[in-house]
Amino acid sequence: KYKACIFDLDGVIVDTAVYHYKAWKRLANEMGFDFTEHQNEQLKGVSRMASLELILGWGQVTGATEAEKEEMATRKNLWYTDMINQMTPDEILSGAEEFVQACRDAGIKTAIGSASKNTPIILAKLQLTQLFDAIVDGNSVSKAKPNPEVFLKGAEALGVEPAECVVFEDAVAGVEAALNAGMKAVGIGSPKMLTEADVVVSGLDKFSLEMLEEL
Ligand code: BG6
Numbered sequence: 001k002y003k004a005c006i007f008d009l010d011g012v013i014v015d016t017a018v019y020h021y022k023a024w025k026r027l028a029n030e031m032g033f034d035f036t037e038h039q040n041e042q043l044k045g046v047s048r049m050a051s052l053e054l055i056l057g058w059g060q061v062t063g064a065t066e067a068e069k070e071e072m073a074t075r076k077n078l079w080y081t082d083m084i085n086q087m088t089p090d091e092i093l094s095g096a097e098e099f100v101q102a103c104r105d106a107g108i109k110t111a112i113g114s115a116s117k118n119t120p121i122i123l124a125k126l127q128l129t130q131l132f133d134a135i136v137d138g139n140s141v142s143k144a145k146p147n148p149e150v151f152l153k154g155a156e157a158l159g160v161e162p163a164e165c166v167v168f169e170d171a172v173a174g175v176e177a178a179l180n181a182g183m184k185a186v187g188i189g190s191p192k193m194l195t196e197a198d199v200v201v202s203g204l205d206k207f208s209l210e211m212l213e214e215l
């Protein structure tokens with residue numbers, strides 16, 4: 001029934017949230033404030049510059065110029081990529097590689113639909129680049145989730161209709177983006193958070209091709 005599965009990267013294939021948190025926290029600390037891991041939840045699925053705006057708001061930092069904000073985001077990203085560069089395939093989330101491979105074996109196309117500009121390096125470190133027929137990421141989209149652009153571009157790259165796609169997402173904004181694209185959404189995480197998703201599981205190890213057919 002479905003011809004393609006489109007996967008968010010951060011929080012679905014790999015858990016990079018802790019690295020984002022460490023790097024943003026270091027930036028905040030250098031500016032003299034802190035924020036919690038709970039607040040960090042709000043940054044999931046949010047683009048780099050939008051994340052920075054939220055964090056500056058938490059620290060009540062006002063009046064930074066665009067150039068200063070660019071510099072802050074670049075500084076954070078250097079710390080982040082230092083950590084990302086140490087990643088190994090061990091960090092692939094349980095069941096992720098197996099499920100994507102099962103899709104391919106069943107003739108279902110696969111794509112990544114991520115907000116991250118670091119997608120190519122993360123996939124390379126995890127040795128997963130070849131597992132996806134298309135990769136749409138923060139380098140090729142201009143409108144952030146919940147705008148459906150990233151997933152619509154994924155469907156286009158795979159040559160399928162949006163209604164033939166199922167999206168796997170851990171972020172509320174990402175689930176919304178999938179629905180806005182006219183696709184089914186499988187939430188990865190807590191049903192309390194991802195209330196709009198068609199079904200929610202704790203991870204791809206808890207999802208199967210049988211469940212895909214039932215959506
Ligand atoms: C998303 C993450 O996948 O990518 C966000 O959930 C992150 O936390 C965003 O801010 C952008 O990532 P990057 O790698 O381009 O800074």
Ligand code: MG
Nearest residue numbers: 008010011170
């Ligand atoms: Mg995510």
